[in-house]
Amino acid sequence: MTPFLDARATTRALAPLALVRSLEALLADPAVQVPERLVQPLPGGGSLFVMPALDGRIAITKLITFTPANAGTPRPAIQGDVVVFDAATGTRTLVLDGPAVTAQRTAAVSLLAAQRLAPVPDGPLLIVGAGAQGLSHLEAFQAGLPVREVRVASRSRASAERLAQRARELGLTALVVDDPDRALADCPLVVTCTPASGVVLRSRPRDDAFIAAVGAFTPAMVELGPELCRHCAQRGRIVLDTPDAVHEAGDLIQAGLDLAALASLRDVVQGRVPSGGGPVLFKSCGWAGWDLAAARCATG
Missing domain, CATH: 3.40.50.720 (NAD(P)-binding Rossmann-like Domain)
Known part of the structure; x- marks a missing residue:
């Protein structure tokens, strides 16, 4: 089964200083490709975001919804996941909590x-x-x-x-x-x-x-x-x-x-x-x- 990290586990996996180093490395990596994201309006004023990106090793798609009407309710305004694939085999390797990411x-x-x-x-x-x-x-x-x-x-x-x-x-x-x-x-x-x-x-x-x-x-x-x-x-x-x-x-x-x-x-x-x-x-x-x-x- 593909490992799934919930919000708490995703947050633990993304320590701020390690993540800053990853951001710096990404900005220097010529293999990174980031297509334009798709923003699809949803009934009720929300939006579906489809955000792909890849490098020489992995490919990801972030799938999240943004629902402003959820403000002030028990439901979060941002919901969804980040799905990680092995770029060579196409195998899904990890799912991260989207809002935590x-x-x-x-x-x-x-x-x-x-x-x-x-x-x-x-x-x-x-x-x-x-x-x-x-x-x-x-x-x-x-x-x-x-x-x-x-x-x-x-x-x-x-x-x-x-x-x-x-x-x-x-x-x-x-x-x-x-x-x-x-x-x-x-x-x-x-x-x-x-x-x-x-x-x-x-x-x-x-x-x-x-x-x-x-x-x-x-x-x-x-x-x-x-x-x-x-x-x-x-x-x-x-x-x-x-x-x-x-x-x-x-x-x-x-x-x-x-x-x-x-x-x-x-x-x-x-x-x-x-x-x-x-x-x-x-x-x-x-x-x-x-x-x-x-x-x-x-x-x-």
């Missing part, structure tokens, strides 16, 4: 970007959104950056308190804040990981800020105000997780920016992005290549 690899991508781009990597760290992505980003940044203080903002006070308590369990100082815009003045390290149903940050960030925005991954979704995005473009830098984000980064599209001219994380890792001052906005929309890196990490 999404959480872990997205946080690892943000961590890799922060390690390369954040002017002040020790924070304090502001996390806006206290769901699965908030937790995975907290744990990844704690593992890979010298962060000692965290501030959490969420629409749900209870969720924010739970994430702050997890930060304390990791040895960090943690506070729940009601106004994330006010917290921007004190936090040079920022992650936004909300359902992206509306703007959650409007104020101008610090000149030494690094913002990882991961919640909005369609043109209609948004977390960051247009003035904030334009300020980062004019006074600092904006980096995309992949060039595919030019069609998906709702925050930037709605700000009227020229996304085609922006650098990607591959450019950063390969040293093609010159250093510079001002705030850094890293916009992540997701890519099957990141899921392939996760599968490579889980399979050794």
